[in-house]
Amino acid sequence: MTIKKLITSIIPISLIPKLKSVYYFRYTLNKYFKGINYKRLTPKEIYNREIKNFDLLIYDTIFPSLISGFRYAEFNALLHAFKNVKIIVNPIDYQVLNQKPETHTTDIELLRKTHPISHKKIFAGTVKDIKNAKFFYCIFLNNIYDSLDYLEKNKINFIFTLYPGGGFDTKDEVALKKLKSVLSSKYFRGVIVTQQFTEDFIVKNYNCPKDKILNIFGCIIPQNSINVTRSRHYNNSMTLNVCFCAAKYTEIGADKGYDIFIETAKILASKGHNIHFNVVGGYDSKVISIEGYEKFFTFHGYKKYEELQSIFLEQDIIMSPNRPFILNLGSFDGFPLGAVVEAALNGVTPIVTDELKQNTVFSKDEIIIVKPDTEEIVMKIEELISKPKLLNLFSENAQKKFREIYNDSYQLDKRIDFIKKHVYDTSN
Incomplete structure (x- = not known):
């Protein structure tokens, strides 16, 4: 049996393009090879895994690694706070933390056991998959800049968190051009900062409106x-x-x-x-x-x-x-x-x-x-x-x-309220 026939015997070929989740697809094939009589996916199941239009789309490069605890806590919270949400993960930054790329698969499996709701909403992909969403969120300058072309192409409004690091450099010309492009985009709706130094910098150098800035000292951490x-x-x-x-x-x-x-x-x-x-x-x-x-x-x-x-x-x-x-x-x-x-x-x-x-x-x-x-x-x-x-x-x-x-009631609630305000603002 050819690979094509094998795949289409499990899943109708018309549905294959809709299965964006690499992990779910692997899971399907694993079941087949174990001799389990796997049923065809129903339209409802397809919908649950790949909704046409998301209220909130998140992008990251290391979730759900437990080494990056603040991201693990923040994104899990957002995936629980919004019903119609997904996170696209391109795990290119595992090497930054000296982690093998295959560790991402292990982390995904652990997420399935510990946070099943989040697990259903995580998809493997790249910035090219940023589409079909009402609103977008990510953290770090590099991530939002890498996403910008696709946000503007698909007319998606966005908020991001400008943490120190992640490409934010107050002296580097390339970094400053990235920041200018992001803050001047017609789809920019807000930025979360965690240091007064950061707020002062973007207000002074980019005339960023203060009503678009949420300043919360610190970051979200596992509790x-x-x-x-x-x-x-x-x-x-x-x-x-x-x-x-x-x-x-x-x-x-x-x-x-x-x-x-x-x-x-x-x-x-x-x-x-x-x-x-x-x-x-x-x-x-x-x-x-x-x-x-x-x-x-x-x-x-x-x-x-x-x-x-x-x-x-x-x-x-x-x-x-x-x-x-x-x-x-x-x-x-x-x-x-x-x-x-x-x-x-x-x-x-x-x-x-x-x-x-x-x-x-x-x-x-x-x-x-x-x-x-x-x-x-x-x-x-x-x-x-x-x-x-x-x-x-x-x-x-x-x-x-x-x-x-660093209690969630101080750190997390304000962030979620800020994002929800923009996601559900009908004037956006």
């Missing part, structure tokens, strides 16, 4: 650590656990301050402190040599979001000495990093940098802000070693404030 109970309370008889957690984008992780972390660790270890350093992300002992200090370090590699909790519950301090304009001339990170958020929710005291003055919500007794300077960080950590009660107070204060700021 698995939002109410966690922490039993660890540091005292002088214990080993102080200090951690670093970030993705690796440069040779020595200078943009994330990994070089500062290692230098700080070596100084503290050489002073005889009872201390241990845990590294999570794309780093190992070869990125920057730790020769002579190996016993002070544990390297965990990349971890899925839900795997971080067990590590963070045993940490006392997280260091995030990241610096802007290192990865590229105008690139910068959000404040604080997502890893810092997850750590603080688990009661870890954050020692972070904020060179762009992005902090607008945390007080000095909730988070420790330092310069990207080894000497200053060493001094701060030694102060906390000598004052365990102060360290534990920071832990409690940070955990309480981060729970308030």
Whole structure:
């Protein structure tokens, strides 16, 4: 039997072009080869998988990877909040997180088990499949720019989230041209920003109307650590656990301050402190040599979001000495990093940098802000070693404030309302 005859014996050939979901098609063939008498798809089943006109169409390049926890939480929420919605995923960014492309198939299967509603609404595709929708949403500058031609061709209004990263560079001419094209499109209806720095930048440089901007400090995160109970309370008889957690984008992780972390660790270890350093992300002992200090370090590699909790519950301090304009001339990170958020929710005291003055919500007794300077960080950590009660107070204060700021009721509801307002606005 030819492949064509095999396929058409399972599915009428007239329906094959409508089956956009690669995963569903594979599932059909798998059932056939297992000897299951698979029924032909009814028009209703086709409709449920490929509705003609969607209220909301989402596009992404890594969903549903659990390593990108904030995207996993945000898109699942949107897929549940809207009935007539689908997400197109072109998993080209798995390699950015050092993940094999086939990992996407595994993540899809896990999504089927944990979020069956979302699973029914996910389709493999590219920006060329952006059509037949009333409204569009994605995150990051690169994604919205890559989608722009198809949005304009098919006359689809859109909102996007302008997170730091993802192509947003305040000095790069190519990035700035992309941003100008997006914000000047006749189909642009709104933008969500997470930093005051970002809002000020697009208002000043592109005259973006403030009534089209939703400014919500922070990002959506999985809520698995939002109410966690922490039993660890540091005292002088214990080993102080200090951690670093970030993705690796440069040779020595200078943009994330990994070089500062290692230098700080070596100084503290050489002073005889009872201390241990845990590294999570794309780093190992070869990125920057730790020769002579190996016993002070544990390297965990990349971890899925839900795997971080067990590590963070045993940490006392997280260091995030990241610096802007290192990865590229105008690139910068959000404040604080997502890893810092997850750590603080688990009661870890954050020692972070904020060179762009992005902090607008945390007080000095909730988070420790330092310069990207080894000497200053060493001094701060030694102060906390000598004052365990102060360290534990920071832990409690940070955990309480981060729970308030990163709760779904604060982060998620406003985003969904903003998007719904535009999706169902009959004047659009």
